[in-house]
Amino acid sequence: MSRLRLFIPLLVFAGLAALFWKGLSLDPNYMPSALANRPLPAFTAETLDGGAIRDTDLHGAPALLNVWATWCPTCAAEHAYLNELARRGVRIYGLNYKDDLQAARRWIQSKGDPYIANILDPAGRLGLDLGVTGAPETYLLDAEGVIHLRHQGPVDERVWRTVFEPALAGMGSGRRAP
Amino acid sequence: MVVELGHFALILAFGLALAQAFLPLFGVVRGIRDWAAAAVPLACGQFVFVLVAFACLAYAFLVDDFSVRLVATNSNTLLPPWYKFSAVWGNHEGSMLLWLTILAGWSAAVALLGADLPRDMRARVLSVMGMIAIGFHLFVLLTSNPFIRSFPSVPEEGKDLNPLLQDIGLVLHPPMLYLGYVGFSVAFAFALAALWSGRLDTAWAKWSRPWTTAAWLFLSLGITLGSWWAYYELGWGGWWFWDPVENASFMPWLAGTALVHSLAVTEKRGLFRSWAVLLAILTFSLSLLGTFLVRSGILTSVHAFATDPERGSFVLAFLGIVVGGSLTLFALRAPQSSGSAGYSWLSREAALLANNVLLVVSMATVLLGTLAPLMVSAMDLGRISVGPPYFNLMFVPLMSLLAVAMGVGPLLRWRDSPGAGLRTILTAPVVVSGLFALVFPFAYGGGWHTGAAFTVALAAWILTTLAAGLRQRLRERGGLAALPTLGNAYWGMVVAHIGFAFCVAGAGLTSIYSDERDVRMSAGDKVMLGSFEFAFLGTRHVEGPNYSAERGEFTVRRDSSERVRHLKAEKREYKSQAGNVMTEAGIAPGFLRDLYVSLGEPIGDGSWAVRVHNKPFVRWLWIGGVLMAVGGTLTLLGRQPTRVRAGAALPAGWRRTA
Numbered sequence: 001m002s003r004l005r006l007f008i009p010l011l012v013f014a015g016l017a018a019l020f021w022k023g024l025s026l027d028p029n030y031m032p033s034a035l036a037n038r039p040l041p042a043f044t045a046e047t048l049d050g051g052a053i054r055d056t057d058l059h060g061a062p063a064l065l066n067v068w069a070t071w072c073p074t075c076a077a078e079h080a081y082l083n084e085l086a087r088r089g090v091r092i093y094g095l096n097y098k099d100d101l102q103a104a105r106r107w108i109q110s111k112g113d114p115y116i117a118n119i120l121d122p123a124g125r126l127g128l129d130l131g132v133t134g135a136p137e138t139y140l141l142d143a144e145g146v147i148h149l150r151h152q153g154p155v156d157e158r159v160w161r162t163v164f165e166p167a168l169a170g171m172g173s174g175r176r177a178p
Numbered sequence: 179m180v181v182e183l184g185h186f187a188l189i190l191a192f193g194l195a196l197a198q199a200f201l202p203l204f205g206v207v208r209g210i211r212d213w214a215a216a217a218v219p220l221a222c223g224q225f226v227f228v229l230v231a232f233a234c235l236a237y238a239f240l241v242d243d244f245s246v247r248l249v250a251t252n253s254n255t256l257l258p259p260w261y262k263f264s265a266v267w268g269n270h271e272g273s274m275l276l277w278l279t280i281l282a283g284w285s286a287a288v289a290l291l292g293a294d295l296p297r298d299m300r301a302r303v304l305s306v307m308g309m310i311a312i313g314f315h316l317f318v319l320l321t322s323n324p325f326i327r328s329f330p331s332v333p334e335e336g337k338d339l340n341p342l343l344q345d346i347g348l349v350l351h352p353p354m355l356y357l358g359y360v361g362f363s364v365a366f367a368f369a370l371a372a373l374w375s376g377r378l379d380t381a382w383a384k385w386s387r388p389w390t391t392a393a394w395l396f397l398s399l400g401i402t403l404g405s406w407w408a409y410y411e412l413g414w415g416g417w418w419f420w421d422p423v424e425n426a427s428f429m430p431w432l433a434g435t436a437l438v439h440s441l442a443v444t445e446k447r448g449l450f451r452s453w454a455v456l457l458a459i460l461t462f463s464l465s466l467l468g469t470f471l472v473r474s475g476i477l478t479s480v481h482a483f484a485t486d487p488e489r490g491s492f493v494l495a496f497l498g499i500v501v502g503g504s505l506t507l508f509a510l511r512a513p514q515s516s517g518s519a520g521y522s523w524l525s526r527e528a529a530l531l532a533n534n535v536l537l538v539v540s541m542a543t544v545l546l547g548t549l550a551p552l553m554v555s556a557m558d559l560g561r562i563s564v565g566p567p568y569f570n571l572m573f574v575p576l577m578s579l580l581a582v583a584m585g586v587g588p589l590l591r592w593r594d595s596p597g598a599g600l601r602t603i604l605t606a607p608v609v610v611s612g613l614f615a616l617v618f619p620f621a622y623g624g625g626w627h628t629g630a631a632f633t634v635a636l637a638a639w640i641l642t643t644l645a646a647g648l649r650q651r652l653r654e655r656g657g658l659a660a661l662p663t664l665g666n667a668y669w670g671m672v673v674a675h676i677g678f679a680f681c682v683a684g685a686g687l688t689s690i691y692s693d694e695r696d697v698r699m700s701a702g703d704k705v706m707l708g709s710f711e712f713a714f715l716g717t718r719h720v721e722g723p724n725y726s727a728e729r730g731e732f733t734v735r736r737d738s739s740e741r742v743r744h745l746k747a748e749k750r751e752y753k754s755q756a757g758n759v760m761t762e763a764g765i766a767p768g769f770l771r772d773l774y775v776s777l778g779e780p781i782g783d784g785s786w787a788v789r790v791h792n793k794p795f796v797r798w799l800w801i802g803g804v805l806m807a808v809g810g811t812l813t814l815l816g817r818q819p820t821r822v823r824a825g826a827a828l829p830a831g832w833r834r835t836a
Contacts, residue, residue, distance in 0.1 A: 003509070003510075006452070006508060006509040006510075006512050007509040009456060009459075009460075009505050009508065009509070010502065010505035010506055010508075010509050013463075013501050013502060013505055014502070016549075017494070017497070017498050017501075017502070019549070019552060019553060019556055020470065020494050020497075020552075021494060022556040023552045023555075023556055100759060100779070101779060101780070101782070102780075122778070122779045122787075123778075
């Protein structure tokens with residue numbers, strides 16, 4: 001038996017260590033563009049005001065899908081800017097994520113309603129399909145309901161200008177702006 | 179002031195750890211006896227000062243000293259005192275201090291109980307443990323200091339402990355898990371000391387065996403507690419999720435189980451020596467890897483708390499030094515011959531080899547599944563997630579093979595067993611477990627189910643072969659009168675293997691026969707789940723010490739019986755965390771089944787979304803885990819202090835404490 005064989009465990013570990021080193025610089029929550037360009041998962045759900053909604057209802061024009069919850073302080077900070085975007089005519093759908101129904105209704109009443117409709121996801125099942133890791137998160141959908149972009153953290157003026165506007169422009173001139 | 183004392187004690191302990199690592203090292207190399215002997219008081223001193231630091235931090239939590247940043251972010255005046263105490267390790271910094279305390283504790287235990295080891299060996303072992311302690315001291319002091327104050331602005335009230343952690347399961351789970359994780363550092367230190375001294379003989383295996391068994395039994399208990407907690411606290415009725423953090427504790431367990439078995443071969447027969455050393459290194463490396471995975475945040479997990487790339491880099495560097503260094507030492511010093519004694523394919527050696535191969539392959543399977551998402555994203559191939567289907571697909575055949583081997587192994591003799599005799603012994607177990615498998619699905623489930631039959635066959639196989647082995651042993655020694663002479667080590671093996679049979683049966687049958695329904699219920703409603711009738715009596719408001727809750731009261735009874743059991747499921751809102759609602763499941767536990775209710779969302783008009791479960795045999799999983807730990811304890815209590823070399827060396831003196 002050659003002594004060289006005893007080095008095999010060390011080599012295996014060196015490979016793993018290199019992998020971990022690379023892994024440290026990767027953001028585990030980053031969703032690469034390879035997975036974008038997939039359609040919104042099919043769903044039917046209740047809305048906050050008691051109606052029903054399904055994935056195809058979001059089609060027709062580009063829209064934002066904003067994941068929020070009343071337990072999320074950052075969502076409260078983000079809300080005013082969503083109101084502002086809605087005033088500018090941006091179509092925004094809400095995904096009320098793992099939240100309490102009554103609290104969510106009070107929230108909308110007190111802070112204003114920038115949403116066309118709010119999808120209820122109390123158990124986080126749709127969130128799981130979407131790969132939601134926390135709130136707030138905002139997805140940019142095109143007119144066919146294909147996800148073009150996912151942003152984690154609050155949307156503000158800077159994020160809107162640097163992240164969302166270029167992506168909207170990249171959707172092609174054939175479609176109308178949201 | 180107390181907090182500063184704690185901080186100071188920790189720095190002193192770091193100094194002692196430095197001395198513990200290097201003084202004995204030079205003592206052994208230069209042949210200076212007193213320096214080598216200093217390892218013992220240094221290890222004890224380090225433990226005392228770490229313990230002082232831990233006690234000071236615990237004091238800060240108990241008196242609500244919110245000027246300490248850690249206390250302010252993890253505790254609250256309303257928190258009951260026992261949760262204030264457990265809040266010490268309910269966060270990153272505190273849990274690392276707990277880790278360090280336990281490491282120093284194991285080191286002091288080796289120093290005090292290892293009086294029978296050859297002096298130079300004890301010095302080497304303690305030196306290695308001192309080096310590990312240095313790494314963790316630096317980690318705590320430089321990147322995760324729990325004693326940092328938040329002057330000048332001291333908050334009035336703390337942010338509170340995560341409500342999920344306010345539970346008895348989570349009070350006990352981390353200390354048990356760490357006792358196991360860190361305990362493998364002793365086996366690791368013995369392995370390195372043996373490589374270093376070049377005395378990789380059977381004595382080495384004899385010394386490290388009780389320590390390995392002790393670490394293994396704590397880890398078994400820790401994992402069992404974690405699974406039990408997830409089951410009743412997360413409110414999904416699941417007991418294992420193949421989450422990266424769970425896998426991080428399961429991998430050292432699999433490797434540690436292999437180590438416990440291969441050390442037996444090394445001790446009794448002098449075989450598998452390099453392999454056992456490699457397993458000892460591997461087991462502790464996996465414990466460190468678990469720490470790295472949890473602390474660095476490179477994998478997403480429901481459990482991960484306080485992740486930070488700086489800490490990740492530190493742990494990775496530490497991992498590189500410890501694992502890289504020890505594997506280099508292994509490559510340079512491990513003996514090339516694996517022992518000369520031969521054995522046939524029908525021998526206990528071969529069965530234990532099969533056990534090792536299966537356990538290490540299982541471990542590699544978990545490692546691969548856990549790291550696959552990382553590998554794929556490191557190679558820019560996108561993102562994948564590996565879920566339970568992969569693990570279940572791999573684990574069912576691996577564990578089935580393990581169960582089969584586990585039945586035969588204890589019946590075999592060292593070196594060689596006559597095949598004919600074996601066939602005679604195995605006839606009864608084959609027949610009995612086959613009959614069980616054929617009857618059980620009809621008797622229990624009312625119809626044929628291949629999976630259930632298979633599960634029952636495996637569990638019955640383990641039990642019946644154990645019984646056959648006992649009969650064989652008694653016959654050889656002259657009947658029932660020989661019962662007391664069989665020894666604790668034998669009974670420990672029997673109990674641990676029975677525990678495994680319980681786990682197999684529990685995991686299989688609960689997966690197959692569990693039943694659940696999501697229903698909308700208002701007060702007075704009844705719902706049937708199989709033959710069980712759940713009635714919803716309504717909810718009422720209750721106030722806990724630091725939460726208010728809606729408590730849903732249910733009764734459940736079997737349609738054929740009059741016995742009514744009450745269940746209380748709660749939705750809790752913790753005062754410090756407005757809007758963060760926690761679910762407390764209502765469980766009617768039983769040996770054969772748990773009936774489980776969790777309260778979902780209020781739907782309005784007084785009705786609730788309710789999930790009712792029937793989970794047969796789920797408790798067997800934890801009974802099995804506890805039995806394994808009991809088996810390990812029995813083995814420890816039975817260690818005989820036999821002399822290794824006249825006058826010079828005795829195995830670690832567990833006997834005296836027993």
